[in-house]
Amino acid sequence: MNIDSIKNGYVIDHIKAGRAMRIYELLHLNDLDCQVAIITNAKSKKTGTKDIIKIDRDIPINLDALGFIDHNTTVNIVKNDKIVEKKKLSLPEKIVNLATCSNPRCITSSEKTLDQIFILTDKENEVYRCKYCEMSLKKKQ
Amino acid sequence: MKNLIDIKDLSVEEIDDLIEVAKDIIANPEKYSHKCDNKILATLFFEPSTRTRLSFESAMLRLGGKVLGFSEASSSSVSKGETVSDTIRIVGCYSDIIAMRHPKEGAPLVASFKSVVPIINAGDGGHNHPTQTLTDLLTIKCEKNRLDNLTIGLCGDLKFGRTVHSLISAMSRYKGIKFVLISPDELKLPEYVKKDVLDKNNIEYCETKNIEEYIGDLDILYMTRVQKERFFNEEDYIRLKDYYILNKDKLKNAKEDLCILHPLPRVNEISVDVDDDPRACYFKQANYGRYIRMALILKMLEVK
Ligand SMILES: [Zn+2]
Secondary structure, eight states, rough: OOOTSSEEEEEEEEEETOOOHHHHHHHTTGGOSSOOEEEEEEEETTTTTEEEEEEOOOOOOOOOHHHHHOOOOOEEEEEEEEEEEEEOOOOOOOEEESOOOOOOOOOOHTTTSOOOOEEEEETTTTTTEEETTTBOOOOOO | OOBSGGGGGEEEEEEEEHHHHHHHHHHHHGGTTTTTTTOOOEEEESSOOOHHHHHHHHHHHHOOOOOEEEEEGGSSSGGGGGOOOHHHOOOOOOEEEEOOOOOOOOTTHHHHHSSOEEEEEETTTTOOHHHHHHHHHHHHHHHHHHHOOOOEEEOOOTTTTTHHHHHHHHHHTTTTEEEEOOOGGGGGOOHHIIIIIIITOOOOOEEETTTTTTTGSSEEEEOOOOOGOOOOOOOHHHHHSOOOOBOOOOOOOOTTTTEOOOOOOSSSOOOGGTTTSSBOOOHHHHHHHHHHHHHHHHHHTOEE
């Protein structure tokens, strides 16, 4: 596969070095049968190194999940070999089933059918709190 | 108001309104004794709290209503693994309003999603207990005749003490409030409460380990119990539980009109020699709890 050429799909760029695999898992890219390229520790003018993911198919992408993991990531949409749109991400106000509450006293610990919902309560410090028990989410780096 | 899950669900106006109704009930109890004829309150206590449950039940009975419910999970279908949502949907068929206590944090919120009748959170783990905060506010209003311009000392477990966190967030909405935070290092008020509530509302506060340091400045002294179940290790609990014991001697520099509160039950944070001091308001506080719950039930059932 020539990793530079995506016909119709996405180039997820400026991923913080080391986070590509988490994104790969959260977007369930392992379920796809198209070509997916993961480039780690690519050279970056801004940050030194970065990760890049290229997906050779026009699939729906959960931008909230991406924004939650790394909102500095850019999503380039490719159509007919050309980048037609660059999407800037932001921290989502609410995330659903992207993280689990670590509070053993939380209702979600005993009722597993509940959605795991976190609300952004402090944008500046990127603090998310569980909708049910308000415990803050410890973000993985 | 459909449900009361968190004290923050209530605006200052709604709280003031509840307090006014409660004061009117205190002044004219007979006027209210049939307001809830034919209404049923269900008290669903998935963990025992006799005091809170009796306060709710007494409130409903004094309004002429009836009560049903259970006082611990082992006597209910929950012990057979039923979800909160299912239990609440069933009980909604048998009652007009539900007061619910649950050991899991967030359970009353989950209950409110599926309930057809109003839900009152009567305590969820170490999380919320809004009717305790309403009780505290009514007590302060009745004893000090105001909710603004007060210096409030909070003493004991400020780290895990949910009543303290709710009281801080409720009182921070009034003007001229200052807090004196009295605790050992291990039980200091969490940083996020200082940042999200105190700093955000420009509330003046200071921290001390010594209960006597600022006692002469206080209008309110709110004592709390150090709760065993919040500790992972027995040694820490034993070391910290007797850190503060309020007695007559420590009150010698306190104001004449200081108001001493405690959410009860106490263990030994307040010595019995304080009980007869006119500044001890914690038993009155329990009585105010019933009145504010009466006002709340009326409001939630939209009884005029
Ligand atoms: Zn939680």
